[in-house]
Amino acid sequence: MKLLIRSIRNVLRSPLRLVLVVALLGTSLMFVAAMTSLSTSAQQELATVHKQVGTAITINYASNDSVNSTSRNEGSQGGVTIAGPTNITLIPNSTVQKVKSTRGVVSTQESLTRPYTDGKLKTGSITGPNGKQISIPVLVNGISSDASHFTLQGGVTPTLVSGRSFHDNDANAYVAMMSQSLAKSNHLKVGSTFTLKGKTFTIIGLYTTSDQFSGSSIVVPLATMQKIFGVKGVDSITAYAANYEQVETVATRLRNALGKQYDVVTQDAQYNNVFSALGATQNTIQLALIISVSIAVIVIIFAVLMLVRERTVEIGILKAIGASHLQVLRQFWTEIVTLSASAAALAALLLATLGSTISQRFDISPPSSPGASSGPVTIGGPGGQIFQAPSNPNLSNIHLAAATLNAQTLLIILGLGIGLALLTSVIPTWFVSHIKPAEVLRKAN
Incomplete structure (x- = not known):
C-alpha cells in the first residue's frame, strides 16, 4: 500500500x-x-451484403433491356409513366435448357409476368406525386413448380405465411399462391377459388412482401401460365451458382454459351457502389x-x-x-x-x-445507383405502365x-x-x- x-x-x-x-x-x-x-x-x-447479393445471375434478351430503358423515358401522366408500344422477345425453352446444362449452375428460376386483366379482383392504391390515388395493377407471376428460389418483380423475396408452395405435381395444375394483402382485400383464404383467363384457380398458399407493388400479385405454375396466356418461353431466367465465390466464373460461362444477344448480369455488379x-x-x-x-x-x-x-x-x-x-x-x-x-x-x-x-x-451512406434500388417496375408488359418502385430496403439499412x-x-x-x-x-x-x-x-x- x-x-x-x-x-x-x-x-x-x-x-x-x-x-x-x-x-x-x-x-x-x-x-x-x-x-x-x-x-x-x-x-x-x-x-x-454478400449474403443479400447471393448467387443469382439474371439472364435477359439484350434487346429487351434496351427497349425497357427507352420506354422508361417516354412521357408521364399523373406520376405514372406510360410506356409506348414495345415488342418484348421471349426467351425460348431451348435457351432455358442450355442455361440449366451450363457447368456450375445448380438451379434456375424462369419467370414470366403478365397483368391480371379479368377485372374481378380488388387491389390497393398509392398516392401519386400529384396527390391522386393510383390503383396498383395485379401482376400474375409464373414460376417453375420445382424452383428452389422464389422471387417477384424488383427482386423481392416473399415470405410464405399460410398454406404451401408448389410441388412437382402442380406443374400443370390450376393452383396459385396469392399475396396476403390482395387476398384480404378480396376476402379470400387458402382453399378459396378465383378465375383467371376463364379458368378456376385454387389458392394453396398466402405470402407477404416488403413493398406494395409485389404485395399486389399472384403466383401460378409456369407451365400453367404459359398455357392460359398462350405464350411459349419466358421473360427472364435467374441462374444460381453454388456459392458467391463462383458467381463470376459461372456468369462468364453463360456469356460464352449464350452469346451477345443475351445480357448476363450478376447482382455483384449491381452492388459495386455498396x-x-x-x-x-x-x-x-x-x-x-x-x-x-x-x-x-x-x-x-x-x-x-x-x-x-x-x-x-x-x-x-x-x-x-x-x-x-x-x-x-x-x-x-x-x-x-x-x-x-x-x-x-x-x-x-x-x-x-x-x-x-x-x-x-x-x-x-448507401449510394444511389441502379444496384441500390429495385428500379421501375413494368406493369402490364408491352405497352404497359411503369411505376417507380421503392429503394431496396436491405441496402437502405446498411x-x-x-x-x-x-x-x-x-x-x-x-x-x-x-x-x-x-x-x-x-x-x-x-x-x-x-x-x-x-x-x-x-x-x-
Whole structure:
C-alpha cells in the first residue's frame, strides 16, 4: 500500500504533464477501441451484403433491356409513366435448357409476368406525386413448380405465411399462391377459388412482401401460365451458382454459351457502389486505427522516458543504500500501471459519451445507383405502365453499428493499456540495470 501511495505521489509530481499524457493516451485508447469495433461492424455489414447479393445471375434478351430503358423515358401522366408500344422477345425453352446444362449452375428460376386483366379482383392504391390515388395493377407471376428460389418483380423475396408452395405435381395444375394483402382485400383464404383467363384457380398458399407493388400479385405454375396466356418461353431466367465465390466464373460461362444477344448480369455488379463504400470506410477505419495505436505507443514511451531520466539520481541513491533492482523496478512499474489505468478510465468515459458521435463520422451512406434500388417496375408488359418502385430496403439499412462501451470495447481498452504498460516496463528495467550508483553520485556532485 505504501508503495502504491508513493508511486501515485511520484506520478503527481508534474500535474500538467500528467494531464497531457493521460488525455493523449486516453483519447488514443478510446479511438483504438472505437475503430476496432467499427472495423468489426464493417466486416459484418460486408458479409451481410454478400449474403443479400447471393448467387443469382439474371439472364435477359439484350434487346429487351434496351427497349425497357427507352420506354422508361417516354412521357408521364399523373406520376405514372406510360410506356409506348414495345415488342418484348421471349426467351425460348431451348435457351432455358442450355442455361440449366451450363457447368456450375445448380438451379434456375424462369419467370414470366403478365397483368391480371379479368377485372374481378380488388387491389390497393398509392398516392401519386400529384396527390391522386393510383390503383396498383395485379401482376400474375409464373414460376417453375420445382424452383428452389422464389422471387417477384424488383427482386423481392416473399415470405410464405399460410398454406404451401408448389410441388412437382402442380406443374400443370390450376393452383396459385396469392399475396396476403390482395387476398384480404378480396376476402379470400387458402382453399378459396378465383378465375383467371376463364379458368378456376385454387389458392394453396398466402405470402407477404416488403413493398406494395409485389404485395399486389399472384403466383401460378409456369407451365400453367404459359398455357392460359398462350405464350411459349419466358421473360427472364435467374441462374444460381453454388456459392458467391463462383458467381463470376459461372456468369462468364453463360456469356460464352449464350452469346451477345443475351445480357448476363450478376447482382455483384449491381452492388459495386455498396462494396466500394464499405471498402473505403474500412480503409479509413484501419488508417485511424494505425494512427491511434502509434500515438498511444509514442505517448506512453515518451512519458516513461521522461519519468525515468529525470530520476536518475534517485535511482542511483536507492541502489547505493542497498535497494535491489526489483525494489526499484517495482516502484516504476507501479507508476506505469497507475498512468495506464488512469488513461484507460478516461478512454472508457470518452467512449461511453462520444462513441455514437464518432461512429456517425465513419458511417456510410448507401449510394444511389441502379444496384441500390429495385428500379421501375413494368406493369402490364408491352405497352404497359411503369411505376417507380421503392429503394431496396436491405441496402437502405446498411449502417455501421455505433461504437459504445461494452464488454468487447472495455476489454480492448484494458488489454491495450496493460500491453503498453508491459511494453514500456522494459525502459526502466534497462535504465536500472545500467545505472551505476558511483557514477551517478559523482556526476551529481
